[in-house]
Amino acid sequence: MAAKVISGTEVAAQIREELKKEVAEMKEKHGVVPGLVTILVGKNPASVSYVTGKQKTAHELGFYSMQDDQPEDIPEADLLKLVDKYNKDPKIHGILVQLPLPKHINEKKVLSAIDPDKDVDCFHPVNVGRLMIGGSEARFLPCTPAGIQELIVRSGFETSGAEVVVVGRSNIVGKPIANMMLQKGRGANATVTVVHTGTKNLEAHCRRADILIVAAGVPHLVKPEWIKPGACVIDVGVNRVGEKMSEKTGRMVPILKGDVDFDAAKEIAGAITPVPGGVGPMTITMLMKNTVTSAKLAAGIR
Ligand code: NAD
Numbered sequence: 001m002a003a004k005v006i007s008g009t010e011v012a013a014q015i016r017e018e019l020k021k022e023v024a025e026m027k028e029k030h031g032v033v034p035g036l037v038t039i040l041v042g043k044n045p046a047s048v049s050y051v052t053g054k055q056k057t058a059h060e061l062g063f064y065s066m067q068d069d070q071p072e073d074i075p076e077a078d079l080l081k082l083v084d085k086y087n088k089d090p091k092i093h094g095i096l097v098q099l100p101l102p103k104h105i106n107e108k109k110v111l112s113a114i115d116p117d118k119d120v121d122c123f124h125p126v127n128v129g130r131l132m133i134g135g136s137e138a139r140f141l142p143c144t145p146a147g148i149q150e151l152i153v154r155s156g157f158e159t160s161g162a163e164v165v166v167v168g169r170s171n172i173v174g175k176p177i178a179n180m181m182l183q184k185g186r187g188a189n190a191t192v193t194v195v196h197t198g199t200k201n202l203e204a205h206c207r208r209a210d211i212l213i214v215a216a217g218v219p220h221l222v223k224p225e226w227i228k229p230g231a232c233v234i235d236v237g238v239n240r241v242g243e244k245m246s247e248k249t250g251r252m253v254p255i256l257k258g259d260v261d262f263d264a265a266k267e268i269a270g271a272i273t274p275v276p277g278g279v280g281p282m283t284i285t286m287l288m289k290n291t292v293t294s295a296k297l298a299a300g301i302r
Pocket of ligand 1: 196
């Protein structure tokens, strides 16, 4: 039987509706409006498109949101001052510095300058530490891993006691999602294995997975025979493998492939995310959720 396709587009829309209501209620009952600033250095087209998407969503949800564009050659010291200005601004609850930054700027230094309580991307070492401790210590969850966890929960898959295999050990996806899945609590309590470029016999590990999370950045790395029948497969990979003409706009658009061979895998898996339209739409949505959480915590709203 073909797998259930887990639509990130649908789940993200559902969560955004929930957030919209929450924001309206916060405004009405407490006079609190979540505030998000996105700082963009330079004009990298992919980064422009990412921050535009984040600003658009923030507006739709009723946030106070602003875009702060800075020139490519901004000195590091000036960028640090700018971050500090927003750290002190009570209307701002979330600060997002769009990556990558130009080479003359130390990314780690800038990310560490963000007030951890406004670090809605959850990249600050303090928040990474809080995530590791887990439970109520974790103020924010990193956006892509939080989106993955939410997709698993809302698709009805039992995580408690499940064998979870994560392919990839990046700081953005692999390590944090592995950490989140092994904590006690909702959408977790699993037995987690992380596999990577140093792993022997990747296939054998993947075949044991009740839940297989793939974030390797290698198109179609996971073959259908690596999947346990009935497993939940979350494909995080987004790989540009070429270009095609869009029938809608007549413009050239990238051809995207996941890390899993979707067409073949869906005949074996119990549930699977598509690429695009799986994990992707969840990432921005979880950023918005973190900003709402931050605003609530700042205002003492439970
Ligand atoms: P990364 O390159 O930082 O990490 C990839 C990891 O995969 C590494 O730890 C590496 O050890 C492992 N890996 C690579 N090739 C492997 C192989 N052949 N066998 C075993 N392990 C292997 O990448 P990342 O930032 O974690 O992103 C991974 C993928 O997810 C990329 O395609 C990226 O575009 C995508 N991504 C999507 C979203 C989203 O919102 N949808 C967000 C972040 C990343």
